[in-house]
Amino acid sequence: MPQDTRSAFEATTADRAAMQVTLIGGGIASLAAAAFLIRDGGVPGRNITVLEETDRLGGSLDGAGNPIEGYVLRGGRMLESKYLCTFALFDSIPALDGACSVSAEIHEFNARFKTSSMSRLVRDGQRVSAPEFGLSERHILAIEMLAFEPEILLGTSSITDHFDDSFFGTNFWLMWCTTFAFQPWHSAVEFRRYMLRFAHMVAGFERLEGILRTPYNQYDSLVRPIHQWLAGQGVTFALNTRVTDLGFSERAGGVSVTRVDTISDGVAAHIRIAPGDLVMVTLGSMTESSSLGGMDSPPVINGKDDGGAWALWERMAAGRPALGHPGVFCNHVDESRWTSFTVTLSDPTLLRMIEAFTGNCAGEGGLVTFADSAWLASIVVPHQPHFIGQPDDVSVIWGYGLSVGKAGNFVHKPMALCSGREILTEILGQLGIVVEAETILRHAICIPCMMPFITSQFLRRAPGDRPQVVPTGACNFAVVGQFCEIADDVVFTVEYSIRSAQTAVYQLLAIERTPPVVYHGKFDPRVLFAAVRALHDIRE
Numbered sequence: 266m267p268q269d270t271r272s273a274f275e276a277t278t279a280d281r282a283a284m285q286v287t288l289i290g291g292g293i294a295s296l297a298a299a300a301f302l303i304r305d306g307g308v309p310g311r312n313i314t315v316l317e318e319t320d321r322l323g324g325s326l327d328g329a330g331n332p333i334e335g336y337v338l339r340g341g342r343m344l345e346s347k348y349l350c351t352f353a354l355f356d357s358i359p360a361l362d363g364a365c366s367v368s369a370e371i372h373e374f375n376a377r378f379k380t381s382s383m384s385r386l387v388r389d390g391q392r393v394s395a396p397e398f399g400l401s402e403r404h405i406l407a408i409e410m411l412a413f414e415p416e417i418l419l420g421t422s423s424i425t426d427h428f429d430d431s432f433f434g435t436n437f438w439l440m441w442c443t444t445f446a447f448q449p450w451h452s453a454v455e456f457r458r459y460m461l462r463f464a465h466m467v468a469g470f471e472r473l474e475g476i477l478r479t480p481y482n483q484y485d486s487l488v489r490p491i492h493q494w495l496a497g498q499g500v501t502f503a504l505n506t507r508v509t510d511l512g513f514s515e516r517a518g519g520v521s522v523t524r525v526d527t528i529s530d531g532v533a534a535h536i537r538i539a540p541g542d543l544v545m546v547t548l549g550s551m552t553e554s555s556s557l558g559g560m561d562s563p564p565v566i567n568g569k570d571d572g573g574a575w576a577l578w579e580r581m582a583a584g585r586p587a588l589g590h591p592g593v594f595c596n597h598v599d600e601s602r603w604t605s606f607t608v609t610l611s612d613p614t615l616l617r618m619i620e621a622f623t624g625n626c627a628g629e630g631g632l633v634t635f636a637d638s639a640w641l642a643s644i645v646v647p648h649q650p651h652f653i654g655q656p657d658d659v660s661v662i663w664g665y666g667l668s669v670g671k672a673g674n675f676v677h678k679p680m681a682l683c684s685g686r687e688i689l690t691e692i693l694g695q696l697g698i699v700v701e702a703e704t705i706l707r708h709a710i711c712i713p714c715m716m717p718f719i720t721s722q723f724l725r726r727a728p729g730d731r732p733q734v735v736p737t738g739a740c741n742f743a744v745v746g747q748f749c750e751i752a753d754d755v756v757f758t759v760e761y762s763i764r765s766a767q768t769a770v771y772q773l774l775a776i777e778r779t780p781p782v783v784y785h786g787k788f789d790p791r792v793l794f795a796a797v798r799a800l801h802d803i804r805e
Contacts, residue, residue: 280541281306281307281308281309281774282307282308282309282312283312283541284308284312284541284542284543285312285313285314285538285539285542285543286299286302286308286312286313286314286542286543286544286545287314287316287525287536287538287542287543287544287545288313288314288315288316288544288545288547289316289508289525289544289545289546289547289577290315290316290317290324290546290547290550290574290745290746291315291316291317291319291321291322291323291324291502291504292322292323292324292325292326292547292550292746292762293323293324293325293326293487293488293491293759293762293763294324294547294745294746294762294763294765294766295315295317295545295547295745295766296315296322296323296488296491296492296495297354297491297762297763297766297767298545298745298766298767298769298770299313299315299495299500300354300357300358300491300494300495301354301766301767301770301771302770302774303495303498303500304357305770305771305776305778306770306774306776308774309498309499310495310497310498310499310500311498311499311500311501313495313499313500313501314500314501314502314503315495315500315501315502315503316503316506316508316525316527317502317503317504317505317506318505318506318507318508318572318573318574319504319505320504320505321504322488322492322502322504323483323484323488323492324547324550324552325339325340325342325550325551325552326342326483326484326487326488326759327339327484327488327552328481328482328483328484328485328652329484330607330609330652330712332609332611332655332656332659334710335560335607335609335710335711335712336607336609336651336652336655336661336712337557337607337712337714338482338605338607338661338663339552339555339605339714339716340552340605340663340665340716340719341482341483341645341663342483342757342758342759343444343445343476343477343758344371344476344477344478344479344759345463345466345475345476345477346475346477347465347784347786348758348759348760348763349760349780349781349782349783349784350760350763350764350767350780350781351759351760351763352368352371353781354763354767355367355368355371355487355490355491356368356369358490358491358494359490359493359494360490361485361489361490361493361653367486367487367490367491370480370486371477371478371479371480371486372477374478374479374480374648375477375478378478378628378629378648379474379629380472380473380474380475380476380477380478380629380630380631381472381473381474381625381629381630382471382472382473382623382625382630382631382632382633383472383623383624383625383630384622384623384624384625384630384633385440385471385472385473385631385632385633385634386436386439386440386633386634386636387633387634387635387636387637387695387696388636388637389637390697392622392623392624393436393636394624395471395472395804396436396440396471397436397471397802398435398436398437398440398471398799398800398802399435399436399437399802400432400435400437400800400801400802401431403429404428404431404432404435404437405800405801407427407428407432408460408800410427411427411453411456411457411460412457412460412461412787414457416454416457417728419453419454419457420727421452421725421726421727422452422453422454422725423449423450423451423452423453423725424447424448424449424450424451424452424453424456425449425450426453427453433449436471436636437800439634439636440470440471440634441470442641442667443632443634443641443643443667444470444473444632445459445757446603446665446667446719446720446723446757447459447720447723448600448667448720448723450600450725451600451720451723451724451725452723452724452725452726453725454726455722455723455755455756458753458754458755459755461753461785461787462753462754462755462783462784462785463755463786464785464786464787464792464793464796465784465786465789465792465796467795467796467799467800468795468796468798468799469799470799473631473632476631478628478647478648480648481650481651481652481653482647482651482652483759485652485653487759489653503527503529505529505530506527506528506529507527507528507529507573508525508526508527508546508573508577509526509527509528509533509573509576509577509580510526510577510580511524511525511526511544511546511577511580511581512524512525512526512538513585518740519738519739519740520585520587520736520738520739520740521538521739521740521741521742522538522544522741522742523537523538524536524537524538525538525544538741541741542741543741543742543743543773544741544742544743545742545743545744545745545766545769545773546577546581546742546743546744546745547574547744547745547746548574548578548589548591548732548744548745548746548747548748548749549574549575549578549591549594549595549718549721549722549746549747549748550572550574550575550718550746551716551718551719551720551721551722551747551757552716552718552719553569553571553572553574553575553717553718554567554568554569554571554572554717554718555567555714555715555716555717556714556715557712557713557714558684558685558712558713558714558715559684559685559712560684560685560686560709560710560711560712561684561685561686562684562685563681563682563683563684563713563715564604564713564714564715565715566598566602566681566715566717567715567717568598568717569595569596569598569717569718575591575595575718578591578595578748579591579592579595582732585736586729587732587733587736587737587738587739588732588736588744589729589730589731589732589748589749590729590730591748593724593725593726593727593730594718594721594722594724594726594730594748595718595721597721597724598717598718599670600720600724601717601718601719601720601721601723601724602669602681602715602716602717602718602719602720603665603666603667603669603716603719603720604665604666604669604680604681604683604688604713604714604715604716605663605664605665605713605714605716606663606664606665606685606688606689606711606712606713606714607661607662607663607711607712607714608661608662608663608664608685608689608709608710608711609659609660609661609709609710609711609712610659610660610661610662610705610708610709611658611659611708611709612704612705612707612708612709613658613660614701614704614705614708615662615693615698615701615705615709616646616649616660616662618696618698618701619633619644619646619662619696620646622696623646625646627646627647627648627649627660628646628647628648628649629648630645630646631645632644632645633645633646635692635695637674637695638666638673638674638691638695639668639671639672639673639674640666640667640668640669640671640673640680640691641666641667641668642664642665642666642680642691642692642695643664643665643666644662644663644664644692645662645663645664646660646662647661647662647663649661664692666680668680669681669715673687673691673694674691674694674695675690675691675693675694675695676688676690676691676694681715683713684713685710685711685712685713686706686711688711688713689705689706689709689711690702690706693705693706720757722747722748722756722757723756723757731748731749731750732744732749732750733749733750734749734750734751734765734768734769734772735768735769735772735773741773742773743768743769743772743773744765744769745762745765745766745769746762746765747761747762749765751764751765751768753783753785754783764780764783767780768780
């Protein structure tokens with residue numbers, strides 16, 4: 266912890282039974298922080314309040330809808346076995362039925378349904394099983410050089426600054442960018458972190474081996490259980506409550522939050538933060554200002570002013586360099602947006618045709634990317650049912666496109682301007698489905714979702730643009746989520762949010778523990794050997 270705030274932190278540990286903790290944002294970072302406060306910090310649940318501007322907890326880990334009007338998923342985060350903070354947290358959270366922990370439920374599910382894609386890419390209308398990476402020696406050397414380059418020397422460079430144009434035409438890049446949602450103009454620092462963080466997954470990457478799934482969508486499988494547990498501990502959840510500003514007191518000993526300004530149902534209020542109380546703020550939001558379309562209407566494209574998260578960070582950071590630079594992440598929508606879509610099917614035709622085409626049963630194939638798609642579109646057929654309560658005769662498919670400004674191959678409009686019907690028509694075209702298309706469309710509900718900031722955490726940044734979890738000089742507050750700085754770990758993951766929450770709790774409460782060390786396969790010769798062989802397309 267920062268030396269200049271040590272005494273203030275120690276003072277907050279004097280009477281945890283009396284301290285009040287305000288958590289701003291209802292995503293997984295705040296939910297995890299509440300759990301760590303109770304489990305590891307001894308703070309009573311009744312002393313914790315979560316403020317959320319929408320009517321639903323979970324943040325980006327969402328899932329909603331019904332079989333009549335259609336289900337909706339904005340996205341889904343990848344899980345894998347080295348998410349040490351995530352599984353350590355959910356080891357202590359009971360699954361909804363109480364039969365075991367959430368972690369045990371996930372591991373049991375993945376023991377039965379192992380991911381091994383038979384159709385990671387579709388090219389020229391044909392599935393490509395276990396596609397070769399197609400990297401040249403020059404490409405591999407560039408990857409190795411990037412891996413050894415210190416972050417400080419990479420600065421604000423982009424991925425394109427380190428690779429020639431031919432690299433972005435390889436199967437390796439096509440699979441990497443669609444698995445993790447990278448664009449060529451994104452940060453070389455983040456790309457490097459991903460390469461090192463997931464080195465143990467390079468071998469088998471062409472089949473998506475090692476990726477874990479939750480039994481249902483991540484709202485039902487992760488958010489609902491932790492919400493249920495926290496509610497049972499007495500945690501208060503204030504939904505439809507937007508935080509508009511924080512009051513700060515700046516003294517020689519540091520900076521403290523003294524007031525939280527809110528608005529709910531048009532009524533402004535102020536929460537006083539007394540000495541000894543704590544505040545944790547989820548900075549920014551990758552799903553802020555998202556909008557839904559319909560079967561016959563495209564989603565609108567919103568901006569940062571259509572939600573409260575970015576405005577709050579901007580107010581917090583004004584005149585306070587230690588709180589980062591939000592404009593780096595929220596002022597470049599054209600570089601961070603893409604469209605996802607959720608398809609609800611009341612007829613089994615499309616599901617059966619996709620299973621036959623890909624060679625994978627629902628839930629075992631993972632991401633299928635259409636290599637010839639101008640939208641760079643991909644689909645996933647999860648294990649069914651994907652929602653708790655989903656009828657047996659209804660199935661759900663999810664997909665997204667990275668190049669939303671380009672006209673489609675079959676629907677000659679930019680994806681960002683397409684309705685659900687047009688998006689599904691394009692996907693059917695990519696699958697070569699013609700005769701059955703009319704029947705499929707008649708029994709489908711496709712809901713598109715435009716997310717202006719979905720990859721904003723990947724944008725080019727400099728040191729200091731993301732604040733430390735406990736910013737320099739902070740006396741009673743921390744920042745969590747995707748837009749704080751954690752050395753070595755990677756954003757756009759559940760693990761990053763949970764690690765930030767654990768770090769915040771341990772530092773603010775002066776708990777003499779640290780989160781589990783980030784796993785690095787780069788230190789394991791067996792991992793490196795397997796990765797190098799895979800990069801050279803040497804397979805057994």
